[in-house]
Amino acid sequence: MISSPVFTSRPPGKWRTLCASGALYLVSAIRTMSAQAPPQPKTSTLAAGLLQINLASNALISVSFLALSVIMLVLWKRSGKNLPHPWVVGTFGLFVLACALSQAMQLLIVLHPLSWMIGTIEILTTALALCIILLLPRMVRDFIELFRSAGHSQQNEARFLATAESSMDAVFLLDAVRDPAGEIEDFRFTYLNQRAQQLFNIPNNDVVVGAKLCELLPSYRSEGFFDQYKQVVLTGKPSTSEFSIKDAQINATWLRYSIVKLADGIAVAASDLTSQKEAENKIRHMAQHDPLTGLPNRTLLDDRIQQAIERAIRYRQNAAVLLLDLDTFKSINDTYGHAAGDEVLKTVAARLRSAVRATDSVFRLGGDEFVIVLGDLATKGPIVDFTRKIFVSLLPPIPWEDQALNISASIGVANYPGDGATPEALLVQADIAMYRMKRGRASTADLRSSQGA
The missing domain is CATH 3.30.450.20 (PAS domain)
Incomplete structure (x- = not known):
């Protein structure tokens, strides 16, 4: 019988040599790796620089946290009642203070590992953590109110925009x-x-x-x-x-x-x-002006006379009030009707406006009476010239249908300061002068003054 070859645990000679060589190489590699490498100057310098940067950044962070926490806690202390959510501010201030102490403790551990301050800071940080835990319910309540108020703010903004746009x-x-x-x-x-x-x-x-x-x-x-x-x-x-x-x-x-x-x-x-202003001005104009002739009425008369008096006082000049009454108006109105009378009044108003200066004023008192206020008169002399000019302007007949209506007028004049110092006094004196003319006591105009005329 041929028996099978017997394999033992010992390898043949060539395998034994290879295994021994590999074992020696492995031991040599392990010893080389376990040996302490010589210090590298560049690596040590870099590590030292990084350590310094880390320490500086930790110091800055600690100081920043500390300053921020002090500001928030002072704000909470002084203005807590006026803050919308004070407990959020206060709790967050304590949290930032705890962060500042934690950063300071890390610095001390690196710089002075055995310093007694490390334990003190750790106790303070733990106490602050407990305070924060106790304040958490109030902070959560304020946060809920904050979110609700934010929602209300959005609603209020939407309402404002809707109201403003409409x-x-x-x-x-x-x-x-x-x-x-x-x-x-x-x-x-x-x-x-x-x-x-x-x-x-x-x-x-x-x-x-x-x-x-x-x-x-x-x-x-x-x-x-x-x-x-x-x-x-x-x-x-x-x-x-x-x-x-x-x-x-x-x-x-x-x-x-x-x-x-x-x-x-x-x-x-x-x-x-x-x-609104246009409507008010229109109403005011209607109240202060005669609708037929467009002239100012008695409402503005006293004010304009007072203005003329004040200017005469300021510049040491004269002023005059002329009261005009149409002598033939009643007969024209009775003979030709009210339409003819209205035409006469409108024509007389236009002629009077043309006869005076732009600075003078013409008023209709009512009926057939008109008032002319003359201001800025250096002397009383121009008053006679103005009166003659008014008489001349009324001479041309007024055409009405196929008729020519002739008109005449009586004019009474009162001078400031000779005849009075108030609008009422000047109007009274002008009225007296006008009726004196009607009674034929003056040829053209009765010019009254304090010295007489």
Whole structure:
């Protein structure tokens, strides 16, 4: 029988040599790796530099945390009642202080591992951590209120925008622009509603938001709007006023501004009063003027006479009041009717306006009576010339249908200062002079004065 070869654990001779060589190489490699490498100067310098940078950054972080925590805690202490969420500020301040102490402890561990301050700081940090844990419920409550108030703020902003955009007033918001010294030098637009864009003739809102007020509307500085806005920011007091606008860029002639302070800026609501003022002026004109002739009536008469007297006093001059009554008006009215009488009154009013200067005034008292106020008279001499000129203007007949209506008038004159020093006194003296002329006691006009005429 042929038996199988027997394999033992000992390898053949050549394998034994290879294994021995490998074992020696492995031992040599292990010894080489385990041997301490000589120090590398560059690597040691780099490590030292990194260590210094780390220490410096830890020191800066510690100081920054400490300063921030002090500021927040002082703010919490002094203004806690006025802060919207004081416990968030206070708790966060304690947390930042704990971070500052933790950074300081890391520095001490590196610089002085056996310092007694490490334990003290660790105790303080632990105490602060306990305080923070105790304050967490209040902080969470304030955070919930903060989120709720943020939601309310968004709702309020949406309501404001909806109200502003639907308002008939021009609404715009401005932030103060301050110079390096802190003085307000201009305002910057942050919001305008559609009505404001129409009022200021602005086609695109994006062009205005961010623009400066006095650059966009230069007249606002010269007409006093800028000073008014600035005063509201400085004093905090709301302001309401009406202005006459002369800027062609603004599509209004009268505006009412209501201004309130908002943080470091203002909110302005501008109402267009142009139509209202035009209606008021029309009503005022109707109340102060005769609808038939267009002349001022008795409402303005006393005021104009008083103005003439004051100018005469200021410039040491004379003034005069002429009272005119149409002698033939009643007969014309009775003969040709009220339409003819109205035509006579309108024609006489036009002729009187043409006979006097632009600085003089003609009034209709009512019926067939007119008053002329003459001012800026150096002497009494021109009064006679004016009276003759008025008589001459009334001489031409007034055409009416196929008729020529002849008119005549009586004029009484009162002179300031000779005949009186008040509107009432001058009117009384002019009335007396006019009736004296009617009775034929004067040929052309009765010129009364304190010296007599």
